[in-house]
Amino acid sequence: MMLEDELTVSTRERDGVAIIDLVGDVTTFAEEKINTAYREVTNNGARFVLLNFRQNDYINSAGIAILIGIVTEVNRNSQRLAVSGLSQHFQKIFRMVGLAQYAEIYQDEEEAIVGFKRVA
Amino acid sequence: MSSPAYIQTGMELSLPSELGFEVIARDAVAAFARRLCLPADQIEDLKTALSEACINAIEHGNSLNPDLRVQIYCRFEGERLIVEVIDEGVSPVAPKNAPLNVVDKIAGLGSLRGMGLMLISQLCDEAGFVAGKDGGNCFRFTVSRRHANGVGY
Numbered sequence: 159m160m161l162e163d164e165l166t167v168s169t170r171e172r173d174g175v176a177i178i179d180l181v182g183d184v185t186t187f188a189e190e191k192i193n194t195a196y197r198e199v200t201n202n203g204a205r206f207v208l209l210n211f212r213q214n215d216y217i218n219s220a221g222i223a224i225l226i227g228i229v230t231e232v233n234r235n236s237q238r239l240a241v242s243g244l245s246q247h248f249q250k251i252f253r254m255v256g257l258a259q260y261a262e263i264y265q266d267e268e269e270a271i272v273g274f275k276r277v278a
Numbered sequence: 279m280s281s282p283a284y285i286q287t288g289m290e291l292s293l294p295s296e297l298g299f300e301v302i303a304r305d306a307v308a309a310f311a312r313r314l315c316l317p318a319d320q321i322e323d324l325k326t327a328l329s330e331a332c333i334n335a336i337e338h339g340n341s342l343n344p345d346l347r348v349q350i351y352c353r354f355e356g357e358r359l360i361v362e363v364i365d366e367g368v369s370p371v372a373p374k375n376a377p378l379n380v381v382d383k384i385a386g387l388g389s390l391r392g393m394g395l396m397l398i399s400q401l402c403d404e405a406g407f408v409a410g411k412d413g414g415n416c417f418r419f420t421v422s423r424r425h426a427n428g429v430g431y
Contacts, residue, residue, distance in 0.1 A: 183301075186297065187297075216301060216304075216329070218300075218326075218333060218394075219330055219391065219392075219393045219397060220391060222393060223389075223390035223391045223392075223393070224390075226380060226383050226384060226390045227390055229384055230383075230386070233384065246319075247319065247322040247323070247326070251326065251397065254396075254397060254400050255380055255393050256379060256380030257380065260384070
């Protein structure tokens with residue numbers, strides 16, 4: 159039994175923010191999909207990147223490690239990163255591991271877009 | 279939600295060492311915790327802790343060998359849910375060094391992985407390796423059932 163099909167990743171742009179939609183579980187099997195999406199928006203010149211989570215019943219430490227890798231790249235590329243759509247539990251997890259130091263956590267996409275406009 | 283008049287307070291699971299089975303174990307243990315009337319946020323914490331303990335057992339303790347088993351024992355005693363995750367001990371799971379924090383990981387000082395045990399320790403009341411049978415790694419963690427008003431029993 160494998161979990162690699164449990165995540166759908168897509169990209170879009172809204173108000174100058176590159177949005178990476180992550181629908182499903184974020185585990186070790188998500189690495190290629192998330193990194194590919196991040197490279198795509200970066201190659202298209204994104205300065206503001208939003209990881210927009212939906213229907214994420216399962217985010218484990220391997221998935222968090224992938225996101226830490228994204229933070230590393232965001233810093234290297236002088237971009238700004240935010241996350242939205244996480245459940246209260248996973249917001250807590252993100253704070254526990256320290257990701258909140260590097261990415262603003264918003265309740266939803268609308269709030270994140272407003273937040274990015276504030277710092278643009 | 280009131281507790282049922284009588285419920286079983288112990289449960290055992292046996293999994294193959296293949297990533298993905300930790301999700302099945304997580305869902306089973308969460309269902310068990312619901313029967314014990316743990317509050318929803320504690321069940322979410324339990325789910326993450328159980329998943330991480332199983333991943334460690336699968337990836338490290340049993341080196342991803344699907345022929346090796348991971349055993350999970352749950353019991354409810356004195357208002358505490360006690361969970362033991364036991365592998366067959368192909369390699370030790372307990373880290374030799376303290377895990378890196380996220381700042382060091384982002385600075386490239388080590389692996390991006392290795393946050394599972396830290397998460398478990400923060401989500402549970404007690405967590406750590408205990409002596410296991412037959413040379414396997416035995417990781418035990420506990421969750422104290424909390425009242426709806428936030429106070430423990």
